[in-house]
Amino acid sequence: MPHQIETPSATDFPRLLEVWEAAVRATHDFLEEHDIQLLKPLLVEQYFPQVQLSCIRGEDGKISGFLGHAEGKVEMLFVDPQNHGSGIGRALLSDAVAHRGATQVDVNEQNPKALGFYLSQGFEVESRSPLDGGGRPFPILHLRRD
Structure with a gap:
């Protein structure tokens, strides 16, 4: 069954934050607890x-799961760890590329699973910061x- 993609509202932000935190804790083991706590309010207030x-x-x-994009760039993509591997x-990402013009994404070098995912979806490393x-x-x- 194809996944139905929709636009969340501001009332969904608490759930987006839950998904973000669960995904980060499952995949970003290089982050310390204080890093996670620093980022949480920034997500809702700014990002x-x-x-x-x-x-x-x-x-x-x-x-x-959710994705955020701006000006041709995927700025965030997080899936609840309970749904990893389900195609979400x-x-x-396919929707962002096909219908929203996304051609760029940044990935933490210390997150090899995310890098592998994007490479498998046709992205290539262009540079490193x-x-x-x-x-x-x-x-x-x-x-x-491309």
């Missing part, structure tokens, strides 16, 4: 409002898809 969000809900109506991330967008020592790989 979510700056991107166009899309999501997929499970049969229970709860959001299972692939469906959200030694620091993340917040100036922290988490190298970022800049990927592009």
Whole structure:
């Protein structure tokens, strides 16, 4: 069954934050607890409002995964770890590429599963930055898809 993609509302932000935190804890083992706590309020206050969000809900109506994009770039893609491998991330990314013009994404170098996912979806590493967008020592790989 194909995944139904929709636009979440601000009332969905608490659930988006839950999905983000669960996914980060499952895949970003290089982050310390203080890093996670620092980022959480920024997501709701700054990051979510700056991107166009899309999501997929499970049969229970709860959001299972979401993607945020802006100006041709995937800025965030997170799937509830209970749904990893179910095609939700692939469906959200395919929609962003096909219908929203997304051709770029940044990935933490220390997150090899995410890198492998994007490479499998046709993205290629274009360049590397030694620091993340917040100036922290988490190298970022800049990927592009033609």
